[in-house]
Amino acid sequence: xxxxxxxxxxxxxxxxxxxxxxxxxxxxxxxxxxxxxxxxxxxxxxxxxxxxxxxxxxxxxxxxxxxxxxxxxxxxxxxxxxxxxxxxxxxxxxxxxxxxxxxxxxxxxxxxxxxxxxxxxxxxxxxxxxxxxxxxxxxxxxxxxxxxxxxxxxxxxxxxxxxxxxxxxxxxxxxxxxxxxxxxxxxxxxxxxxxxxxxxxxxxxxxxxxxxxxxxxxxxxxxxxxxxxxxxxxxxxxxxxxxxxxxxxxxxxxxxxxxxxxxxxxxxxxxxxxxxxxxxxxxxxxxxxxxxxxxxxxxxxxxxxxxxxxxxx
Amino acid sequence: xxxxxxxxxxxxxxxxxxxxxxxxxxxxxxxxxxxxxxxxxxxxxxxxxxxxxxxxxxxxxxxxxxxxxxxxxxxxxxxxxxxxxxxxxxxxxxxxxxxxxxxxxxxxxxxxxxxxxxxxxxxxxxxxxxxxxxxxxxxxxxxxxxxxxxxxxxxxxxxxxxxxxxxxxxxxxxxxxxxxxxxxxxxxxxxxxxxxxxxxxxxxxxxxxxxxxxxxxxxxxxxxxxxxxxxxxxxxxxxxxxxxxxxxxxxxxxxxxxxxxxxxxxxxxxxxxxxxxxxxxxxxxxxxxxxxxxxxxxxxxxxxxxxxxxxxxxxxxxxxxxxxxxxxxxxxxxxxxxxxxxxxxxxxxxxxxxxxxxxxxxxxxxxxxxxxxxxxxxxxxxxxxxxxxxxxxxxxxxxxxxxxxxxxxxxxxxxxxxxxxxxxxxxxxxxxxxxxxxxxxxxxxxxxxxx
Numbered sequence: 085x086x087x088x089x090x091x092x093x094x095x096x097x098x099x100x101x102x103x104x105x106x107x108x109x110x111x112x113x114x115x116x117x118x119x120x121x122x123x124x125x126x127x128x129x130x131x132x133x134x135x136x137x138x139x140x141x142x143x144x145x146x147x148x149x150x151x152x153x154x155x156x157x158x159x160x161x162x163x164x165x166x167x168x169x170x171x172x173x174x175x176x177x178x179x180x181x182x183x184x185x186x187x188x189x190x191x192x193x194x195x196x197x198x199x200x201x202x203x204x205x206x207x208x209x210x211x212x213x214x215x216x217x218x219x220x221x222x223x224x225x226x227x228x229x230x231x232x233x234x235x236x237x238x239x240x241x242x243x244x245x246x247x248x249x250x251x252x253x254x255x256x257x258x259x260x261x262x263x264x265x266x267x268x269x270x271x272x273x274x275x276x277x278x279x280x281x282x283x284x285x286x287x288x289x290x291x292x293x294x295x296x297x298x299x300x301x302x303x304x305x306x307x308x309x310x311x312x313x314x315x316x317x318x319x320x321x322x323x324x325x326x327x328x329x330x331x332x333x334x335x336x337x338x339x340x341x342x343x344x345x346x347x348x349x350x351x352x353x354x355x356x357x358x359x360x361x362x363x364x365x366x367x368x369x370x371x372x373x374x375x376x377x378x379x380x381x382x383x384x385x386x387x388x389x390x391x392x393x394x395x396x397x
Numbered sequence: 398x399x400x401x402x403x404x405x406x407x408x409x410x411x412x413x414x415x416x417x418x419x420x421x422x423x424x425x426x427x428x429x430x431x432x433x434x435x436x437x438x439x440x441x442x443x444x445x446x447x448x449x450x451x452x453x454x455x456x457x458x459x460x461x462x463x464x465x466x467x468x469x470x471x472x473x474x475x476x477x478x479x480x481x482x483x484x485x486x487x488x489x490x491x492x493x494x495x496x497x498x499x500x501x502x503x504x505x506x507x508x509x510x511x512x513x514x515x516x517x518x519x520x521x522x523x524x525x526x527x528x529x530x531x532x533x534x535x536x537x538x539x540x541x542x543x544x545x546x547x548x549x550x551x552x553x554x555x556x557x558x559x560x561x562x563x564x565x566x567x568x569x570x571x572x573x574x575x576x577x578x579x580x581x582x583x584x585x586x587x588x589x590x591x592x593x594x595x596x597x598x599x600x601x602x603x604x605x606x607x608x609x610x611x612x613x614x615x616x617x618x619x620x621x622x623x624x625x626x627x628x629x630x631x632x633x634x635x636x637x638x639x640x641x642x643x644x645x646x647x648x649x650x651x652x653x654x655x656x657x658x659x660x661x662x663x664x665x666x667x668x669x670x671x672x673x674x675x676x677x678x679x680x681x682x683x684x685x686x687x688x689x690x691x692x693x694x695x696x697x698x699x700x701x702x703x704x705x706x707x708x709x710x711x712x713x714x715x716x717x718x719x720x721x722x723x724x725x726x727x728x729x730x731x732x733x734x735x736x737x738x739x740x741x742x743x744x745x746x747x748x749x750x751x752x753x754x755x756x757x758x759x760x761x762x763x764x765x766x767x768x769x770x771x772x773x774x775x776x777x778x779x780x781x782x783x784x785x786x787x788x789x790x791x792x793x794x795x796x797x798x799x800x801x802x803x804x805x806x807x808x809x810x811x812x813x814x815x816x817x818x819x820x821x822x823x824x825x826x827x828x829x830x831x832x833x834x835x836x837x838x839x840x841x842x843x844x845x846x847x848x
Contacts, residue, residue, distance in 0.1 A: 227591075232650070233654075255651060343590065344652075345813065346811070362803045363800065
C-alpha cells in the first residue's frame with residue numbers, strides 16, 4: 085500500500101501539470117473547433133448586420149443610396165418622437181401583461197394539471213395546439229371571432245345577450261392593444277403551461293409527501309415546494325418574456341398594423357414602417373439599436389440579480 | 398477502399414467536375430442572352446396569360462434575347478427588389494410600384510437612364526404624355542410604366558334604382574345620396590383600413606383630388622402651394638364631419654375593422670351605397686357580383702363626383718402601379734430594353750391582355766380600334782375616357798414621396814379618432830413633404846391640363 089503510494093509521483097508535479105494543461109488546451113481547442121462553424125455563421129448573420137445597423141443609425145440612409153453621417157440626430161428624434169415614445173409605452177404595457185396573465189394562467193394550469201392522473205396527456209395536447217397554429221391562421225380566426233359585424237358580439241346578440249353587440253375590439257383605440265394581447269396570449273399560455281408542467285414533474289415527490297404529513301394545504305405546497313422547485317424554468321421564461329415583449333411584431337402587424345391611430349403601435353411596427361414605407365433605414369436602425377440596448381440591459385440585469393441572489397440559473 | 402472503387406471514385410469526381418465546368422460555361426453563355434424579370438400577379442390565370450402573351454411570345458420572336466420570368470408575391474416583391482437592388486444584385490428588369498419608387502432607385506444609381514433606348518424605340522410617342530412626364534428624373538427617362546389606373550366610384554345600379562338615386566356628380570348630389578343612404582341604414586360611402594392600413598390613401602386621394610382639385614395639388618407637388626392652405630383645411634374638415642356622421646365606413650370604430658372585401662360585399666347586398674377605390678378592382682369585382690357570388694347583383698362605376706363647388710366634376714386621379722427599369726448591374730441592357738419595348742409597343746395586344754385578365758394596361762397611346770370587342774364595356778369606357786379628359790389628378794401613392802404618403806395614411810387615423818385636428822394633420826403633412834421636396838425625392842408631376 086505504502087509502496088504503491090510512494091511509487092506514484094505526487095499530485096501536481098511539473099510533468100503532470102504540463103500533461104494536464106496540454107489535455108485542457110486540446111479539449112478547449114476541440115470545443116472551439118466544434119463551435120467555430122456556428123460562431124462564424126453568427127458573426128456573419130448577426131454580428132455583421134448588427135455592426136452595419138450601428139453604423140447606419142448615425143446616417144440618413146434611405147436603404148438604397150449613399151449614407152450621409154448625421155451624428156446623433158436619429159437618436160434625438162428617437163427620444164422626442166411621440167410615435168416612438170407611445171410605442172415604448174405599449175411595449176411596457178405588453179410586457180406587464182405577459183409577465184402577469186399568461187404566467188399566472190400557465191402556473192395555475194400546470195399545478196392543477198400536475199395533480200391530474202388520468203387524461204393529462206389529452207389536456208397537454210389541447211393546451212398546446214394553439215401554439216403550433218401559424219400566427220396568420222390564429223390571427224384570421226380571431227379577427228373573425230371579434231368582428232363587430234359577424235363575430236361573437238353578433239352571435240351572442242342572436243341569443244339575446246347584448247354584452248358585446250356594440251363592442252369593436254380591434255377598431256376601438258381603447259380596446260385594441262388589449263385585444264391583440266389577448267389573442268397572442270391565447271396562443272402563448274399553453275406553451276408556458278407545458279414547460280411549467282415538465283419542470284414540476286422534476287420536483288422531488290418526497291417533498292410533497294413530507295409537506296402533506298406536516299399538514300400543508302395545496303396553496304402552501306405550491307408556494308413552498310413547487311415554485312422554488314421550478315425557479316430555474318420560471319426565471320428563464322420571465323426573462324424571455326420580457327425580451328420577446330420588446331420584440332413583438334407579428335400579431336400586431338397582422339391584426340392592426342399598429343392602428344387604430346397608433347393605439348397598438350409597438351417599436352417593431354414603427355421600425356418596420358419607418359424602414360420600408362418611409363424609406364428611412366438610418367432612422368429605423370437607431371430604433372433597432374434601442375431594442376438591442378433594452379434586451380442587453382434586461383439580460384445584464386438578470387445576470388447581476390442571479391449572481392447577487394446566488395440563483396442556479 | 399479497393400483499387401477499383403478508388404478508380405471509380407476518381408472517375409466520378411472528374412466527371413462531376415467536368416460536367417460542372419460545362420454547366421458553368423453553358424450558364425455563362427445563356428446568361429449573356431437571358432434577361433431576368435421579377436413580377437407578381439393577381440392570380441395564376443393572369444400569370445399564365447402573361448407568360449403566354451408576353452414572355453413566350455417575346456422569346457419565340459427574339460433570337461438574341463430570352464426573358465426568364467421569376468414570379469414573386471405582391472406582398473413582398475417590393476421589399477425583395479429593394480433588398481436585392483440595394484445589394485447590387487436583382488433582376489435585369491427592376492420592378493417599382495410606381496415612378497416615386499423608381500426615383501429612389503435612380504437617385505442612388507441603381508437603375509440606368511433609358512434615354513438612349515427611348516430614342517431608339519420612340520417611347521415618348523408610345524406612352525401617354527402624362528405617364529412619360531411622370532417617369533422622368535431630372536429630365537431623363539428612368540422607368541417605363543406598364544400598369545395604370547385611376548380612382549373611381551363603384552356603385553350597384555339596382556340599389557340606386559331602388560332608392561331613386563342618380564349617380565352623383567356634384568358635392569350637393571353626393572351629399573343628397575349620402576344623407577338618404579344613411580337614413581336608410583346603409584353605409585353611404587364604403588371605407589375601412591383593416592388588414593391594409595394604406596387603404597386610407599385611396600379615399601384620401603379621392604378626397605384631395607375631388608375636393609381640392611388637381612390644380613392645387615399640382616401647385617403643392619411643385620412647391621408653390623402648401624397642404625396647410627385653406628382649401629386643404631376645408632376639405633379635411635368636411636371629411637372629418639362626414640366621418641363623424643358615419644358616412645365613411647359607417648362609424649369611426651368600424652372604419653378600422655372594415656375591409657375592402659366587406660365594402661364590395663356591401664355594394665352587392667345593398668348595405669353600401671358608394672365605394673371610391675382603384676380600378677385595379679375591375680379584376681376582382683366580378684367575384685362579388687352575379688353568378689360567381691351567388692347573387693343577381695351587378696356593379697358599375699362613375700368618375701368621382703366633385704366634393705366641393707370649386708372642382709370640376711369627374712376628376713381621374715391617375716396612378717401608375719408598376720414601373721419597370723433596367724438594373725445598373727445588368728449585363729444585358731439592350732436585351733432588357735427590347736423586352737420593355739415589347740410590353741408597350743402594341744396597344745392592341747395590351748388591351749387584348751386586359752380583356753382576358755381585367756388587369757390595368759400600360760399607359761400607351763391607344764386608338765379606339767385597338768379595343769377588342771371582348772373587353773368589358775365598363776372597363777373600356779374608363780380607358781377611352783381618360784385620354785380624352787383634361788381633368789386628370791394625382792394618386793398619392795404615385796406622385797407623393799414615400800414618407801409623405803406614409804404620413805398621409807397613418808396619421809389620418811388620428812383625424813378619425815379625433816386625436817388630431819385637420820389643421821395639425823396638414824401641418825405635419827407639409828413638414829414631411831418639405832423635407833422630401835428639399836431632398837429631391839418628389840417626382841415632377843404632369844401639369845393638370847395635360848391629357
